[in-house]
Amino acid sequence: MELYGYFRSSASYRLRIALALKGLEYESHYVSLPKGEHRSPDYLKLNPQGLLPTLVDDGVAYGQSLAILEYLDESYPEPPFLPDDPSGRAQVRALAQIVACEIHPLNNLRVLKYLQGTWKFSDADRDSWYRHWIADGFQKFEATLAASGEAGRFCFGDHPGLADICLVPQVFNARRFDCPLDDYPTTMAVYERCMSLEAFETTQPKYQPDAF
Amino acid sequence: MELYGYFRSSASYRLRIALALKGLEYESHYVSLPKGEHRSPDYLKLNPQGLLPTLVDDGVAYGQSLAILEYLDESYPEPPFLPDDPSGRAQVRALAQIVACEIHPLNNLRVLKYLQGTWKFSDADRDSWYRHWIADGFQKFEATLAASGEAGRFCFGDHPGLADICLVPQVFNARRFDCPLDDYPTTMAVYERCMSLEAFETTQPKYQPDAF
Incomplete structure (x- = not known):
């Protein structure tokens, strides 16, 4: 592979x-x-x-x-990254998609470059744009986690899965842009538990051979 | 339901x-x-x-x-909306996600309102933004369809599935913003075949009771 x-x-x-x-x-x-x-x-x-x-x-x-x-x-x-039943699977996928369809597409490098290149956003404007969508998306993530009744040690139950895999890299990016994350306690507790696991910890950006 | x-x-x-x-x-x-x-x-x-x-x-x-x-x-x-084998399923999901993770998140109403409200984009600026991401995303969709070797009457083989279900509404939105679509002949041929089916045709926006 x-x-x-x-x-x-x-x-x-x-x-x-x-x-x-x-x-x-x-x-x-x-x-x-x-x-x-x-x-x-x-x-x-x-x-x-x-x-x-x-x-x-x-x-x-x-x-x-x-x-x-x-x-x-x-x-x-x-x-497994998903629960067995269709209902649980839909809930986990929906959480993953808050990150993958509502936050990340608006804040990835090609969008930020387009804002700064074509639309002449300053660095401060770019950061304001970034933080807007982090706040919007994390509020949705936190509200959905809280309402689901299924959040345990991780986003759904006690094993990491698809939603956790999407959440953790988004937290890394949010921190890189100094986004405040105090308003999302359930989400951040899940993040911290993920980071206690080797699979999340050792694969983080700064440990990669191409990091600078 | x-x-x-x-x-x-x-x-x-x-x-x-x-x-x-x-x-x-x-x-x-x-x-x-x-x-x-x-x-x-x-x-x-x-x-x-x-x-x-x-x-x-x-x-x-x-x-x-x-x-x-x-x-x-x-x-x-x-x-079924997906093929049986994991490889085919991944290809169909990837096409669906070009729409759902690369085009639609940048062009939906809440993003356009934010651009016009907070960033004072004019109507012309908004339309330019919209068309940029349509062109970018449809080029990716067309290139992926062409490279897959699996496009038949529909995005993958001869039955409509997840990718077609995501593609058609995006074409409707692109047309609403007068986006040129001539450069995506394989994509548009699939779109036309979808629209010959009752499930795509009768559910289009203008036939909905809340349409105005």
Whole structure:
């Protein structure tokens, strides 16, 4: 198995966590977003979307991190990332999607670059934009966790799964932009428990060989 | 089953298509986004995220349309929205996520309102923003479809599934903002085939009782 990622890409970090939780070995390839290596002809041949990450398994290249997380869970079922019943699965997926469909798409590097390049956002404007969507999304995450009645040691019950895998990298990004996170105590308690696990701790951005 | 949606919400349209494909009966509730009804205390009790759509099944309320689509497919398997094998499933989910994680989150009403309210984007600026992300996302969708070798009459093979369900509402929105779509012939051929099916045609925004 091969993973193409970038240390600071939170979608890449999701996959590093997932592969560690499943205990799967893989070869790492480092694709620099600031250098634009994700738009090189070679990378586009592998991933026509020109986005990170890409996972190669059995000679097939897969894009879109949520799709890859589901692929890993279906192909390597232990430990599972989702509960057994459709209702529980929907709740976990919905939490993951608050991060993957409501926060991260608005705050990733290509959006921030577009705001600053085309729309002349200053650094302060960019940070204000970033913090707006973190506050909006984390409020939704916290409210959904609180209402579910299923949050235990982790987002759903007592084992880390799809929602935790998406949450933790988003917290890292939020902290990088100095976003206040005190208003989300249930969410942050889950985050802290995740970080006590090796699969989340050892895969964090700063420990990656391409980190600077 | 009950569906809370809004005629012009493309995530709501995804669910109308899905329920029609599965042949499931449901009661409709209309929640006006322009009137802010999605932020009313009653709606927030049902969906703490304050987003559309919400599906209620067996007394449980579900949010996030992609999670709901998977829930419907797991709970009501025929006809399936995903292929049988993990590799095919990953490809279909990745296409759906180009729409749900790369295009729609940047162009939905709450983002456009934030751009115009807080950042004083003019109507022309807003439309330029909108068209930028449509062009970016549809180029990714077209390139991925072309590279997959699996596109047939629909996004993957000869039956409509998760990717088609996400694609069609996004085309409707793109047309509403007069986005040129000539550069995406494979994508648009799939769109046209979808629209020849009753499940896609009869559920379109303009036929909804809350349309204006």
